[in-house]
Amino acid sequence: MLVCHCNIITQKEVENTIIELLDADPWQLVVPAKVYHAMKKRGRCCGCFPNVVETIIKVTEEYHLRHGSDDSDAVSFIDRVRSLRHEYGSSRHEGRQKGHRAA
Secondary structure, three states: OEEEOOOOEEHHHHHHHHHHHHHHOOOOOOOHHHHHHHOOOOOOOOOOHHHHHHHHHHHHHHHHHHOOOOOOOOOOHHHHHHHHHHHHOOOOOOOOOHHHOOO
């Protein structure tokens, strides 16, 4: 499945890159920019970043569960990220009024 249409990056490529980063340092903070940099790509429209964030969270949780963490140590961050999206919503436009928006 394509995650990034601008760079033609698949879900599997993103997952493999995240695992490579975690193999180098399991407790580093992995963010979309770091994943793209490791793949020698750059975010263009950045519309894929929310999906990449969810993939990072999912793969990181699975990685730590496979490598010795028990269920009580793993925290489900994906639900927290989704709740933040609903709380803040995608309808916020930097506080601009409708007539002053570019898009």
